[in-house]
Amino acid sequence: MTTDEEQLPAEDVQPRRSTSRPFVVAAAVVAVLLVGAVLGMFLTQRAINSGQQATPGEGSVEVGFAQDMSVHHLQAVTMANWERDHTTDPELKQLAFDIQSTQLEQVGRMKGWLMLWGQPEQATGAYMTWMSGPSAHGMAMAPSTASSGGAPMPGMATDAELAKLRSLSGKDLDVYFLQLMLRHHQGGTDMAQYAHDHTSADAVKTLTKSILDSQGAEMVLMKQMLSARGAQPL
Template sequence: MTVEEEAAPPQSSWSRPVVIGASVIAVLLLGAVLGMFLTQRALSSSDSATPGANSVEVGFAQDMSVHHLQAVTMANWARDHSTDPEIRQLAFDIQSTQLEQVGRMKGWLMLWGQPEQPTGGYMTWMTQAGGHDMAGMSMASSSALPADAPMPGMATNAELAKLRSLSGKDLDVYFLQLMLRHHQGGTGMAQYAYDHASVAAVKTLAQSILQSQGAEMTLMKQQLAARGAQPL
């Protein structure tokens, strides 16, 4: 053994989780700062009042943050447990994009003086603009969702447990199926926010979600077909 080998410190088994955790915090903080900056610009450049508790803007930021964080959880699992480079890259892209967006939305809520979680039910903001239906989904269909999947597209606890139990191709296919459905549910919310929000920063984010998730949905459908599988 050389002197350099003797001097080299042992690799810590917890160094990787610590680095990942620090990266997650950094992305959230960056998104929050960016969210507050963009919102301050949007509010200062118009006569719009700060969005209230029942507004489309606040409801979208609260609910989409919850929706996104489940996608981040699933993506993190697939990135760490899949052996397929395509799946790992897709999972990384989803995780990094949606985590930054969550930070941005939480920054808005902080600036507006609103809680990060809704105090009432989910998606009630989607009926505030002129009594419209929820982007093609009725309140009745929303209330029929499982209690542990409070918004369209979200996975249930049983589905998340199944995802964690799989490996190899089965893991890859089920991840794609769950994430495709998750994106489909989220884009309905983003479209409603884009159509009805009055704060420019919110409309811009909603449009970005529609574009990025639209491209990812096309990719996931192609990846499922290449693996001989169909969407859920």
């Protein structure tokens, strides 16, 4: 006695199995975001309830950082997902997975803060208005973090660059991903450094320190990986 699946040809069985993958990936993404959001809300609410910190308001460094860095991170997640699914290099696949999982959890944490603070997930005006003074000006002028034409924030890729990334394969894909992600990290760490230096919220200081540590280590690794492939940063 055989099951219905055993009676089907192999080519009929395989698509049925593979169609479940997008649902598994989507469920994993939601789970990571929820974990980050719950953690962010718990830590922030504890600080507020203890009377140690006031709730950040619109226009504050904390709110602006959470809104803008979430957007910045989500582009990195998009690029990392593409690389992970299209590279044949195990080293690149692992790096892309690490970036995707780490930054997605951090997005969840920042969105949890914004929900707790009663602030929208995205600012309605221009990006980066929470940064002011010499430090922000210096960051904007730094060659390593300058925005490409059409990119909303330092380090982010333009639509044309994302399209080029999706058009490549093999070593060309890996090199261009490393170049774009390295520049992306450089812009993101400058934003994190400014927030770390100008916030009084413990949760924000903790997260920005984590970003600086993890992305700093990844930048060193990406430079080494580019060099090993005979390429240079953008």
